[in-house]
């Protein structure tokens with residue numbers, strides 16, 4: 001799918017999982033929950049810790065859902081992960097696979113804080129079927145150029161086609177406004193690790209006949 005901001009959207013190639021983790025590390029390095037959870041004051045070390053954390057997370061999500069990639073000149077510049085209904089929580093083995101990444105080289109207590117943060121989010125997951133959006137991140141040097149909006153538009157086309165409810169969490173007020181543009185509304189607010197978090201939902205509707213329901217973007 002071509003967009004008006006000169007990016008091509010497609011499903012993330014397996015070989016792009018590492019570049020995707022790199023983007024997540026760079027883009028999410030200063031997100032308040034990550035700063036609190038990892039408690040690493042050096043920004044470059046925190047970026048690296050996040051990159052390692054997101055590698056197994058993305059691998060799991062690749063199996064439990066969909067990951068859209070935004071490509072500019074054939075280079076990955078943004079990603080948008082979505083877990084399928086019924087699969088928004090990682091299986092126990094998948095959780096175990098993340099543990100080494102949060103223990104190795106990180107301050108004492110980081111693993112516990114990451115577990116507390118993810119448990120606080122999981123605790124608020126809607127009971128009903130929903131597509132769970134996240135992580136969403138754009139390479140910092142090309143943010144605010146419409147790439148995130150292009151990914152969210154593709155995501156919304158998919159949700160509208162299925163008539164599905166979507167749900168997400170975010171720890172930045174600016175992101176709340178971003179997601180509101182795509183029909184998400186705040187359904188709860190809570191402090192997680194002492195920082196404000198917003199929980200947002202996008203209502204479902206009637207599935208639109210004739211539109212794809214499972215694989216919205218080309219492989």
Ligand SMILES: CC(C)(COP(=O)(O)OP(=O)(O)OC[C@H]1O[C@@H](n2cnc3c(N)ncnc32)[C@H](O)[C@@H]1OP(=O)(O)O)[C@@H](O)C(=O)NCCC(=O)NCCS
Nearest residue numbers: 027028136137138143144145146147148149169170174178
């Ligand atoms: C949030 C994010 C995915 C948006 O992608 P993007 O390509 O930058 O967004 P777009 O250019 O399509 O749209 C930008 C709109 O989002 C909002 N927005 C996003 N980030 C913003 C920020 N830091 N400050 C203010 N507004 C912001 C604004 O409404 C903005 O519209 P405007 O540029 O017309 O004012 C991207 O900025 C990002 O990767 N942020 C860091 C990681 C993160 O927080 N991800 C979301 C986790 S829930």
